[in-house]
Amino acid sequence: MTSLAELHDVARQRLAPEHYDYFAGGAGDEVALADNERSFRRLALLPRILPGSATRDLAVRLPGAEASMPVFVSPTAFHRLAHPDGELATARAVAAAGTVLIASMAATVAIGDIAAAAREVDPGATLWFQLYLQTDREVTDLLVRRAADAGCSALVVTVDSPVFGRHERDRQHGFTDLPDGLFAENMRDLPGGPRNIEMSPALSWADLDRLRESTSLPMLLKGVLHPEDAHLAVEHGMDGILVSNHGGRQLDAAPAPVDVLPRIVEVVGGRVPVLLDGGVRRGTDVAIALALGATAVGIGRPVLWGLAAAGESGVRQVLELLREEFDDALALCGGRRLADLTRDLVTVRGPEGGKW
Ligand code: HOC
Numbered sequence: 462m463t464s465l466a467e468l469h470d471v472a473r474q475r476l477a478p479e480h481y482d483y484f485a486g487g488a489g490d491e492v493a494l495a496d497n498e499r500s501f502r503r504l505a506l507l508p509r510i511l512p513g514s515a516t517r518d519l520a521v522r523l524p525g526a527e528a529s530m531p532v533f534v535s536p537t538a539f540h541r542l543a544h545p546d547g548e549l550a551t552a553r554a555v556a557a558a559g560t561v562l563i564a565s566m567a568a569t570v571a572i573g574d575i576a577a578a579a580r581e582v583d584p585g586a587t588l589w590f591q592l593y594l595q596t597d598r599e600v601t602d603l604l605v606r607r608a609a610d611a612g613c614s615a616l617v618v619t620v621d622s623p624v625f626g627r628h629e630r631d632r633q634h635g636f637t638d639l640p641d642g643l644f645a646e647n648m649r650d651l652p653g654g655p656r657n658i659e660m661s662p663a664l665s666w667a668d669l670d671r672l673r674e675s676t677s678l679p680m681l682l683k684g685v686l687h688p689e690d691a692h693l694a695v696e697h698g699m700d701g702i703l704v705s706n707h708g709g710r711q712l713d714a715a716p717a718p719v720d721v722l723p724r725i726v727e728v729v730g731g732r733v734p735v736l737l738d739g740g741v742r743r744g745t746d747v748a749i750a751l752a753l754g755a756t757a758v759g760i761g762r763p764v765l766w767g768l769a770a771a772g773e774s775g776v777r778q779v780l781e782l783l784r785e786e787f788d789d790a791l792a793l794c795g796g797r798r799l800a801d802l803t804r805d806l807v808t809v810r811g812p813e814g815g816k817w
Pocket residue numbers: 537538567657658707710
């Protein structure tokens with residue numbers, strides 16, 4: 462495979478249409494979904510020359526993690542729809558790549574088993590746990606304990622889903638439930654029996670404060686797009702911000718994360734790392750996001766395409782392709798270190814070559 466797009470094509474052929482569309486689709490008219498990728502294409506990198514070094518350092522420090530490159534795996538649900546090994550394969554591949562997996566609360570393998578699979582490959586593998594805050598505090602606390610017991614080194618609290626996005630592709634397929642034998646395992650054996658992930662507009666900053674006080678785990682807030690919310694997140698004790706529109710699956714009128722990134726970076730002012738996901742498909746996208754101030758970027762769907770195409774090996778290919786492409790992009794920009802990717806390198810495409 463020579464690109465993530467090729468793996469996507471293979472995955473599209475392999476997956477059942479309703480499962481492909483569940484993963485590929487977005488909300489409403491899929492404007493946000495399309496814009497996530499398109500926004501990167503509107504930007505250009507203005508390379509520097511003659512860097513004077515033949516080697517480059519891609520490693521990055523993140524909350525509770527050292528990653529071998531500034532690319533991590535964002536949470537996506539139900540990996541066993543893509544491949545029978547599901548999140549176990551994903552975890553092994555991400556551990557082999559030396560980067561961070563944010564395990565989805567809606568995983569089809571329990572967090573303890575995901576962690577064990579990652580640690581078979583690398584005892585020091587880093588996992589973060591995605592948490593949808595639940596109005597039932599006991600459930601939230603139990604999930605946090607399980608994440609901590611599994612050795613997760615941070616929580617990624619997803620707050621962009623007060624209601625579930627309107628996925629019209631799923632409605633057209635009548636795809637409302639997992640097939641027999643598959644479960645959202647983290648939600649299956651809760652006291653009182655299996656339950657769905659609750660999405661509730663009743664949740665507020667006060668619930669986040671309570672969660673913050675309940676654990677010493679580093680905590681990142683995922684789904685931040687408004688600069689004022691980024692500021693509030695820092696004020697409420699978050700250790701990082703993940704700028705994300707949930708892969709275009711929630712508010713269809715939401716902006717592309719890369720378009721709001723510069724303002725959020727400005728407001729956060731270096732107090733905590735700012736991460737981004739949404740639309741990253743090339744190493745040059747990684748370079749653009751870092752130049753605009755992101756500390757690292759997440760990928761979601763490409764991992765599912767790799768998984769569907771070739772299981773663990775497919776996910777490894779996705780991560781290694783992105784690593785190589787990003788390393789090339791850094792070299793072609795005249796950079797040696799991540800810090801060499803600075804905002805002056807990013808322009809808007811076109812004859813004006815406008816700076817951000
Ligand atoms: C039924 C609960 O993030 C998505 C996922 C949602 C996971 C919760 C599913 O489809 O965007």
